[in-house]
Amino acid sequence: MTKGIVTERAGQKITVFVPEEEKSYRGIPLGKVKKKDKVYAGDRVRGRIVDSESFAIEEIEERKNLLIRPPIANVDKVVVVSTIQNPPFQSYLIDSLLVVYDYLGLDTVVVFNKIDVLDKEGKEELEKWFKIYTAAGYKVLRASAETEEGVEELKRELSGVISIFAGPSGVGKSSLISKLTGEELRIGEVSRKTERGRHTTREVRLIPFEGGFIGDAPGFSRVEALNFMEKEEVRFHFPEFLRYQCKYSDCLHLNEEGCEVREALKRGEISCERYKNYLKMIREFVPWLKEVCD
Ligand SMILES: Nc1nc2c(ncn2[C@@H]2O[C@H](COP(=O)(O)OP(=O)(O)OP(=O)(O)O)[C@@H](O)[C@H]2O)c(=O)[nH]1
Ligand SMILES: [Mg+2]
Ligand SMILES: [Zn+2]
Known part of the structure; x- marks a missing residue:
């Protein structure tokens, strides 16, 4: 049997990436899989390559975890992105996210993005928060998707693991992922759509990256x-x-x-x-x- 990982789940469409071939296939869940279990992005699956397009999913490996929003299985690490200015820093939201992800058993990295736009006051504030989170025991990075500062360091954090980017809307999650992977993502548009809609888009896509996978997620506005x-x-x-x-x-x-x-x-x-x-x-x-x- 061949091993694969589900990188996309959108309605009936399932995409399976096969590392051995470095190629994506359309996933077709066989009868027993279909009945027993839903398939999620992040699922490690076993099956057969049927033809150049299709992968028959025979088994889903047991999940390490399953997140609800975004719906992704087997997440190792969460990159919690925020900004000091544009938009202003929301420490309560960030702390709530950090508490919840720790409760779920996920590693976190705190990233302050858009450091290129900071004025004098903003820079001081950045240093203040950088110290606070470092002293609390978190891994903290300063970055800019615009100037690419800090992007190499972030890259090292993400190789070989399944990671997702979380944080408020507009802080540059999609921009950072685009810089890292070279994939074009919808910038400044995705979550505006999903947050307004009654039925939040349930589509997620994992992008193969340095032996691991990166997932984009819509922005959060409130977490308790x-x-x-x-x-x-x-x-x-x-x-x-x-x-x-x-x-x-x-x-x-x-x-x-x-x-x-x-x-x-x-x-x-x-x-x-x-x-x-x-x-x-x-x-x-x-x-x-x-x-x-x-
Ligand atoms: N100056 C500057 N602008 C940035 C940076 N990163 C992102 N932006 C801009 O900030 C806006 C929002 O970026 P997105 O990448 O869409 O933000 P997001 O976190 O994915 O937002 P949602 O998908 O709504 O949650 C866009 O206009 C980006 O061009 C940065 O490092 N510096
Ligand atoms: Mg986005
Ligand atoms: Zn006490």
Whole structure:
């Protein structure tokens, strides 16, 4: 049997890329596959090349994971793209995405794109956020799809894995992917369409890239961690909190006695911006916040 990977799923159309041949085929799910399971982009499949155009899918390998939006299976890494200016940085949305992807067991890379458009204030703000996310424990890159700064570094992060690009609309996800892969994607147009439409486009395409695959996704405007997990779970997905041992193991890092996260916040080891987003995510308030932060 030949191994392939589903790179596209659009309605009835399935595209299978066969690495051995470096060629794409039209995927035809055989009876048992059709009944048992839906086929998703990212699925690793086994089957036979029937002719120069077609690949008969006989088996779908067990999935490592399956994302809903965009619908892609076996994702290894998420590139969380944002900008400081044009559009302005939305730290709550980015932190929510980072929490949710960590909860789903996905690696993340934080990318600040459009660094070519920053004015003096913007540059300062970029350095501020760069430090905050680096200190929190994330891999952070500064990039520009326009000048190609940072694109090589990003390339190294993506070889050999299935990755998707996520983040707000208009930050340059499609532009970065186009620069990386040389594939022409719809720039500044895709999500405007999907976000307005009642039936969000369910089409996804993975582009073969350096032994791995890259998927484009429509922009997000809102993500809430509590739609994915319990309030008590959120704290485990702030990597910087995990460095501290509070007196009580069920400490939510609010008003509890012996909270080491609060102490770290007071010492400036944990960023107030990140902590405030944590509170917002779990819909909590602490009376001492004003004293400690600003
Ligand atoms: N100056 C500058 N403009 C950029 C850069 N990257 C993207 N753009 C522009 O920003 C706009 C949005 O880019 P897209 O690549 O469509 O953004 P996106 O994140 O894919 O947006 P959605 O698909 O709506 O989620 C386009 O006009 C791009 O030309 C960059 O690094 N610098
Ligand atoms: Mg796009
Ligand atoms: Zn605590």
